[in-house]
Amino acid sequence: xxxxxxxxxxxxxxxxxxxxxxxxxxxxxxxxxxxxxxxxxxxxxxxxxxxxxxxxxxxxxxxxxxxxxxxxxxxxxxxxxxxxxxxxxxxxxxxxxxxxxxxxxxxxxxxxxxxxxxxxxxxxxxxxxxxxxxxxxxxxxxxxxxxxxxxxxxxxxxxxxxxxxxxxxxxxxxxxxxxxxxxxxxxxxxxxxxxxxxxxxxxxxxxxxxxxxxxxxxxxxxxxxxxxxxxxxxxxxxxxxxxxxxxxxxxxxxxxxxxxxxxxxxxxxxxxxxxxxxxxxxxxxxxxxxxxxxxxxxxxxxxxxxxxxxxxxxxxxxxxxxxxxxxxxx
Numbered sequence: 001x002x003x004x005x006x007x008x009x010x011x012x013x014x015x016x017x018x019x020x021x022x023x024x025x026x027x028x029x030x031x032x033x034x035x036x037x038x039x040x041x042x043x044x045x046x047x048x049x050x051x052x053x054x055x056x057x058x059x060x061x062x063x064x065x066x067x068x069x070x071x072x073x074x075x076x077x078x079x080x081x082x083x084x085x086x087x088x089x090x091x092x093x094x095x096x097x098x099x100x101x102x103x104x105x106x107x108x109x110x111x112x113x114x115x116x117x118x119x120x121x122x123x124x125x126x127x128x129x130x131x132x133x134x135x136x137x138x139x140x141x142x143x144x145x146x147x148x149x150x151x152x153x154x155x156x157x158x159x160x161x162x163x164x165x166x167x168x169x170x171x172x173x174x175x176x177x178x179x180x181x182x183x184x185x186x187x188x189x190x191x192x193x194x195x196x197x198x199x200x201x202x203x204x205x206x207x208x209x210x211x212x213x214x215x216x217x218x219x220x221x222x223x224x225x226x227x228x229x230x231x232x233x234x235x236x237x238x239x240x241x242x243x244x245x246x247x248x249x250x251x252x253x254x255x256x257x258x259x260x261x262x263x264x265x266x267x268x269x270x271x272x273x274x275x276x277x278x279x280x281x282x283x284x285x286x287x288x289x290x291x292x293x294x295x296x297x298x299x300x301x302x303x304x305x306x307x308x309x310x311x312x313x314x315x316x317x318x319x320x321x322x323x324x325x326x327x328x329x330x
Contacts, residue, residue, distance in 0.1 A: 002068025003027040004237070005061060005109075007052055007100060009045070010037030012182050013115065013171055013229055014073035018045055019180060020230035029065045031057070032074065038327040041180060052096035058103035069111040069240070070104055071233055072097065075145070078188060079119070079284070082141035093144035098151055105159050111240040112152065112163040113233050118250070118289060120146040120167060128292040131167070131248050138284050149248070156246050164236045164244070169222035169252035169291045171229055173312040174319035181319030182226075183326030191223070191313060194263050195320050198272040205274055207259050209281035212288075218259035220288040222252040225306040225315070235300040249300060252291025253307045262309065269313045 004021060008014040009030030014037070021028050022045055030042050033051040046065075050057035052074050061067070075093045076082065082089040097114075104112060119142030121133045137143040152163040172191045174181040182192050196202045210217040232251050257265070263276050296302045306312070 003029050003065045005029055005031060005065070005067045005070045007031045007070065007072045008037060008074030008115070010034060010039060010042040010047065011073055012184070013168075013226055014071075015041035015180050016175060016226045017071060017073070017230040017233050018042065019175070020227065021234065024234075029061065029067075031061055036076070036184075038183060040327040052100040053092065055099050055103060058099060059106070062103055062107040062109065067107065067109050069113070069237055070100065070109060071113045071115075071237070072100060073115040075115065077117075077141060079139050079141050080188075082139050082144070086140035089140045089144045090147075093141075094147050094151070097148040101152060101155050101161060105155065105161060108160075110160045110162050111237065112161060113236045113240070114148065114152065114163055114165050116145050116149060116165040116167045116248070117142060118167050118169050118252075118291065120149065123286050124289060127288050128254060128290045129250065130292045131250055131295055153246060162240055163246050164240060165248040166229075166232060166236060167248060167250050168229060169224055169250070169289060171226050172223045172316065173225040173227065173306065174315040176227060176306070176315055178319060178322065181323060181326070182316065183323075190221075190259060190262055191266070191316055192320060194266040194274055195270065195313070195317050197274045198266055198270045198317075199321065201324075203275065204277045205263060206279040207263075207276050208279050208285060210278045211281075214258055214287055216258050216260045219285055220256040220258045220290065222254070222256045222290045223262075223307065223309060223312055224252050224304060225312050228304040228307050231305075232296065232300065232302045235296075235302045239300055244299075247299070249296040250291040250293055251296060252293050253304050254291060254293050256288065256290040257309050262313075265309050266313055266317075269310050270317050
């Protein structure tokens with residue numbers, strides 16, 4: 001049986017996919033430098049500690065394991081940090097991605113599923129956002145993902161490499177079996193921040209802007225359960241295995257929730273109060289980011305099954321309550 005190489009498989013989304021595959025009896029190996037990932041999140045699965053920037057590490061993994069496909073999650077992903085340290089983002093996300101694809105070509109591995117982002121679109125000119133929406137990233141993070149997509153397409157024309165790009169909207173939630181969750185330092189995502197406020201670990205939640213052109217004045221986002229993301233990656237691998245051509249797919253629900261709606265939902269699901277404090281807008285925050293997922297549904301045969309907001313919050317709350325220190329020390 002061929003093995004699926006999962007880069008960044010000790011991170012939030014990568015670890016959920018790795019365990020999702022393992023539970024289905026699939027052979028996997030994780031490559032992660034643990035700069036952002038957690039060793040405990042890879043527990044029980046083969047783990048090689050190293051970076052995609054290092055060709056020697058890549059060659060070692062491809063030689064040691066019978067790699068049949070690659071799912072590439074390894075990346076830096078904080079928008080604000082990318083603005084402050086763009087060189088770091090291009091080095092890791094672009095240079096590391098290029099080294100990974102060169103290694104795939106050297107070792108005759110063709111199928112690649114890439115963890116991309118709706119940040120490749122930039123400010124939306126129409127909603128819901130389809131895959132044909134103009135790609136004009138407004139920060140180095142989004143640009144680094146777009147550059148990878150363009151590189152992969154160029155390499156596919158000059159080799160047998162066959163990439164699929166999965167453009168996530170807002171990943172959220174936790175493993176329904178309670179083994180995995182979201183543990184970022186610092187945490188920047190609304191749902192875990194709000195849950196931490198409900199649990200008394202934070203004094204309040206900041207609402208960055210309450211004067212947007214939305215129903216309640218706060219930003220609207222499309223939240224997708226992390227396990228639904230995992231299932232989409234398997235569908236993408238199956239699509240490639242059946243002869244599918246290189247392509248891009250949005251991963252979202254096709255609907256959205258405002259910041260205030262998310263905070264209200266956390267209060268309802270947890271039964272705990274949350275103090276919300278209006279704050280100035282953050283530069284570059286679009287008012288509404290909602291996907292069209294019709295292409296993924298039709299072409300990949302994928303359906304988000306766990307992505308109701310109450311279900312997402314409930315799973316995240318259960319994990320965070322049971323793991324007050326996240327994964328703890330490595």
